[in-house]
Amino acid sequence: MAKSSFQRMGSSIHVPSVQALAASIANPADVPPRFVRPEAKADPVASDGESELPVIDFSRLLHHRFSREESAKLHHACADWGFFQLINHGVPDQAMEKMKADIAEFFKLPLEEKKAFAQLPNSLEGYGQAFVVSDDQELDWADMLYLITRPLQSRNIDLWPAQPFTFRDSLSCYSMELKSVAGTLLEVMAKNLGVAPEEFSTIFQDQPQGVRINYYPPCPRADEVLGLSPHTDGSGLTLLLQVNDVEGLHIRKGGNWFPVKPLPGALIANIGDIIEILSNGVYKSIEHRAIINAKEERLSIATFHGPREDSVIGPLEIVKGYKPKYVSMSYKEFMKAYFSTKLEGRRLMESLKL
Ligand code: OGA
Numbered sequence: 001m002a003k004s005s006f007q008r009m010g011s012s013i014h015v016p017s018v019q020a021l022a023a024s025i026a027n028p029a030d031v032p033p034r035f036v037r038p039e040a041k042a043d044p045v046a047s048d049g050e051s052e053l054p055v056i057d058f059s060r061l062l063h064h065r066f067s068r069e070e071s072a073k074l075h076h077a078c079a080d081w082g083f084f085q086l087i088n089h090g091v092p093d094q095a096m097e098k099m100k101a102d103i104a105e106f107f108k109l110p111l112e113e114k115k116a117f118a119q120l121p122n123s124l125e126g127y128g129q130a131f132v133v134s135d136d137q138e139l140d141w142a143d144m145l146y147l148i149t150r151p152l153q154s155r156n157i158d159l160w161p162a163q164p165f166t167f168r169d170s171l172s173c174y175s176m177e178l179k180s181v182a183g184t185l186l187e188v189m190a191k192n193l194g195v196a197p198e199e200f201s202t203i204f205q206d207q208p209q210g211v212r213i214n215y216y217p218p219c220p221r222a223d224e225v226l227g228l229s230p231h232t233d234g235s236g237l238t239l240l241l242q243v244n245d246v247e248g249l250h251i252r253k254g255g256n257w258f259p260v261k262p263l264p265g266a267l268i269a270n271i272g273d274i275i276e277i278l279s280n281g282v283y284k285s286i287e288h289r290a291i292i293n294a295k296e297e298r299l300s301i302a303t304f305h306g307p308r309e310d311s312v313i314g315p316l317e318i319v320k321g322y323k324p325k326y327v328s329m330s331y332k333e334f335m336k337a338y339f340s341t342k343l344e345g346r347r348l349m350e351s352l353k354l
């Protein structure tokens with residue numbers, strides 16, 4: 001089976017399931033010190049109504065092969081926020097509900113059964129954790145299941161849960177639906193940026209895609225731990241679906257953390273590092289994090305759409321006449337850099353600036 005570069009970049013350090021740890025904790029003092037993160041409450045969190053995440057209506061975008069008004073709205077959302085809610089995206093309710101139900105079922109399985117799909121040494125794919133690069137590093141309060149879904153020949157089906165028995169089918173179906181939404185968004189973005197359509201379609205050919213399913217257990221010291229450290233996504237475009245009703249995604253806006261409240265049925269979209277670089281910084285890959293709830297578990301599915309493996313990533317031709325603001329490098333080199341350190345906000349992106 002074809003091996004994707006993700007395969008070789010995982011850490012060999014494996015940490016025990018946080019879900020199992022959380023279940024064993026009787027009182028707050030039992031939370032191991034490696035999970036206690038003073039930075040979790042260091043920056044202010046914006047209160048309700050301070051500002052609103054842009055909402056993009058996908059059906060309007062498609063209307064008349066891209067409504068000019070909605071495309072302009074999308075352009076501003078990508079340039080000013082780097083994040084938006086996508087409504088009327090056309091992904092059938094059934095595809096989303098099946099995926100959500102199967103994910104919830106998977107995480108309910110006994111640890112030993114989940115471990116049958118555990119990450120292999122030096123791989124990121126499977127059930128486990130990512131970005132753990134040393135034995136004394138602080139840890140995030142979460143487990144994940146990361147699977148490569150596209151291109152089809154890169155799938156490692158052995159790592160796709162066989163329980164619940166509908167899981168593989170639900171994921172295939174979800175992957176296909178999201179690929180099509182992402183493809184359209186990328187097409188409109190290319191148009192908005194003035195990029196020749198074939199330039200974008202070559203980079204995103206076959207629409208490589210990976211799915212990261214996040215499981216955030218409740219924690220009695222919720223405001224002192226982090227579910228997912230501040231980071232930017234190494235993808236081109238991410239589409240996030242919150243699986244249950246528990247909120248926890250925060251995005252960096254000014255010096256504040258801004259809590260995202262997903263609209264019913266919406267996908268939360270964000271620009272990843274690759275599109276920030278390709279667009280020479282016109283579109284922004286915004287730092288975000290996930291926080292933990294004291295009483296309830298939280299689940300989410302982040303679907304990353306990236307460039308093809310052999311692409312070179314650097315500011316595109318549109319910036320001719322402007323000064324390129326980022327170094328160009330092979331996507332493989334970028335991924336190596338992305339996965340070889342712990343998550344640290346925009347540190348990597350800042351280091352790639354010229
Ligand atoms: C991610 C991510 C946020 C969330 O998986 O990259 O940012 O709300 N997830 O789970």
Ligand code: NI
Nearest residue numbers: 232233288302
């Ligand atoms: Ni993310």
